Structures are given as structure tokens and as C-alpha cells.
Amino acid sequence: MTVESDQDIAGLRAAGQVVSTVLKRMLDAIKPGMTTLELDQMGAAWLAEMGAKSAPATSYNFPGATCISINEQAAHGIPGSRKIVKGDVVNVDVSAELGGYFADTGGTRIVPPTTPTKTQLVFAAQYALEQALKEVRHGARLNRIGHAISRVARAHRFKVIENLCSHGVGRSLHEEPEYIPGYYDDADPRYLSEGMVITIEPFLSTKSTRVEEEADGWTLSGAKGNLSAQFEHTLIVTRGAPIVVTRH
Numbered sequence: 733m734t735v736e737s738d739q740d741i742a743g744l745r746a747a748g749q750v751v752s753t754v755l756k757r758m759l760d761a762i763k764p765g766m767t768t769l770e771l772d773q774m775g776a777a778w779l780a781e782m783g784a785k786s787a788p789a790t791s792y793n794f795p796g797a798t799c800i801s802i803n804e805q806a807a808h809g810i811p812g813s814r815k816i817v818k819g820d821v822v823n824v825d826v827s828a829e830l831g832g833y834f835a836d837t838g839g840t841r842i843v844p845p846t847t848p849t850k851t852q853l854v855f856a857a858q859y860a861l862e863q864a865l866k867e868v869r870h871g872a873r874l875n876r877i878g879h880a881i882s883r884v885a886r887a888h889r890f891k892v893i894e895n896l897c898s899h900g901v902g903r904s905l906h907e908e909p910e911y912i913p914g915y916y917d918d919a920d921p922r923y924l925s926e927g928m929v930i931t932i933e934p935f936l937s938t939k940s941t942r943v944e945e946e947a948d949g950w951t952l953s954g955a956k957g958n959l960s961a962q963f964e965h966t967l968i969v970t971r972g973a974p975i976v977v978t979r980h
Contacts, residue, residue, distance in 0.1 A: 733902030735927040735968055740833075741975065744902065744929065747784070747835035748966055748977030751826045754778045756980050758798065758824045759841045764817055768800040771824075772811030779828055787827035787834055787905040794950065799825040799838075806893055806935055806943045806960040807952045818843055821850055823962050827905055834905050836931050837978040838964035850959065852888055853936060857961035860884035860934035868967065868974040870926040874909065879916040881934045893935035893960060895942050896952065901966055902929035924969045933964035 735741055758775045776797035779786055788794035794808075801809030801823040802816065809823070816822060820843045827836035840857060842850050860881045867876035877898065885892045892914045900907035907929075909922060914934050924930075940954030954960055968975040 733900070733907060733929050734925075735929060741968065743831050743833035744835060744966070744968065744977045747828060747830040747833040748837070750779065750782045750784045750830055751828050751835045751837045752978040752980040753782070754798075754828070755824060755826045755837050755839055758826065759839055762816060762822055762841055762843060764843055766816055768802070768809065768811045768814050768816065771800060771816070772796045772798050775824075775826060782830070784828040784830040787829055787836070790829065791905045801825075801951070804953045804956065804958050804960075805951050806937065806940075806954055807896055807962065808950045810948055810950050816843060819845060819847075819850075821854070821959050821961060823960070825962070825964065832903070834901050834903065835966045835978055836901050836905065836964060837966060838933060838962050840961040840963065849938065853890060853938060853959060854961045856884055856888035856890055857934050857936045858963045860936060861932055861963045861965060864932045864934065865965070865967065865974060865976065868924060868932070868969055870924060870969060870971045872924050873920070874912060874922040874924055875917050875920040877932060878913040881914045882916050884934075885936050890936045890938060891941050893937050893940060893943055893954065896933075896935045898930060898932045900928070900930050926969055926971055928969040929966070930969065931964055931966050933962055935960055935962045
């Protein structure tokens with residue numbers, strides 16, 4: 733969507749604060765021995781408590797309130813009987829609708845003990861998001877986002893998952909621009925414009941540049957032994973620094 737009023741900004745901020753609050757609570761609640769379904773049920777209860785509706789559940793009939801992906805799973809992991817264990821790299825993606833506005837956020841947490849590779853991977857994914865945010869302003873080429881993400885990935889010797897991307901958001905969960913690559917595409921002619929509402933969500937991995945859909949029809953996973961990390965914000969493009977509505 734394109735923001736047209738202060739009401740739009742307020743609505744996006746409200747939705748953004750809901751999903752960022754639920755994400756933080758879920759990441760803080762992760763502990764060994766719990767199932768991903770138990771973690772998702774916490775998220776569902778917190779969303780309901782704040783009057784919000786799960787976007788993947790209501791928009792796509794996703795079988796969960798949130799997406800929880802572990803280790804080789806990069807995105808769209810279905811909450812279920814899988815138990816979280818020590819050393820897992822756990823990604824939680826929370827998106828919801830509140831008052832007609834949608835916001836989307838995500839984060840990754842390592843269940844102790846960690847390793848240098850896991851710590852560096854999670855750091856690099858978060859740093860890639862922060863660096864990409866610096867490229868966002870009215871009139872900038874959209875491919876600067878992917879350029880920033882891939883630059884950080886290379887510097888830390890990780891890979892970008894190329895068939896997962898950032899996207900437009902606002903009045904629905906996925907809008908134009910529907911595909912914002914996490915890598916640099918010099919041929920991409922698009923530009924960012926004031927009021928545009930988008931997500932930025934770098935997906936960095938240790939081995940894989942692509943993910944494949946699992947038999948469950950939802951979960952997207954990399955190669956065996958791959959680890960991936962994702963962080964995500966929803967933001968509004970301005971003539972200066974973007975308004976990040978999911979920053980907690």
C-alpha cells in the first residue's frame with residue numbers, strides 16, 4: 733500500500749507494535765523441551781489478547797498462528813510436535829491484521845549452547861537488515877536493498893537464500909512490490925517512493941542459496957545440515973530515514 737494519511741501511519745504503527753510485542757515474547761519464551769505448537773499457542777493467545785488476527789491463518793489458511801522454523805527450515809515452518817532442543821536455531825515469523833492494517837516481523841534465537849558459526853549467522857542476518865534499512869528512502873533504487881544484504885552476507889561468509897524475498901505489505905499481507913530480492917539485481921529498474929509500505933527480511937544461510945518446499949506443502953527448507961537465520965521489519969518509505977513500525 734501507499735500511505736495516504738496520518739490515520740494510515742497510526743494504523744500501521746499499531747499493527748506493528750502488536751506483532752513486534754508478540755515476537756519478542758515468543759523469542760523470550762523459547763526453551764528446550766517445548767514443542768513448536770506450544771510456542772505457537774502462546775503467540776496465538778497474545779495476538780488475540782491484543783485484538784489482532786493471524787495474517788497467515790486468515791489470509792492463506794496456514795495451519796498455525798505464526799511460522800516457526802528450525803535449523804534447516806528457513807521459512808513457513810508449521811507449528812507441531814517437533815521439540816525444540818539445545819543448540820537449535822529457531823526462527824519465529826509473526827504477521828497480523830489489526831484494524832484493517834497488516835504488519836510483518838521476524839527474528840531468530842539460538843537455544844544455548846551456541847557455536848561461533850551460529851552466533852555469527854544470527855548476528856549477520858540482523859546486521860544485514862539494519863544495513864538494508866539505511867538504503868531505504870524516496871527515489872532510491874529498490875535493488876539497493878539486495879545490494880546491502882548480499883554485501884553483509886559475503887563479508888561474513890554466508891549465503892543469501894535467493895528464492896525468499898521481502899515484499900509490499902499494508903492492506904494485505906503480500907502486496908506490490910511482491911518480490912524484493914535479497915541479492916543485487918543490477919537489471920531491476922524499480923525505485924522506492926514516499927509512502928510505500930514494505931518489509932525487509934534478509935534470509936542468510938550457511939550452505940543453501942535456494943530452499944525447497946517440504947511434503948507438508950508449507951515448510952521451506954535448505955540442504956541437509958544447512959542453518960539459516962531471518963530478521964524482518966515492516967517500514968514506511970519517506971524522504972529521509974524510513975518509519976520502522978515493527979521496531980520494539
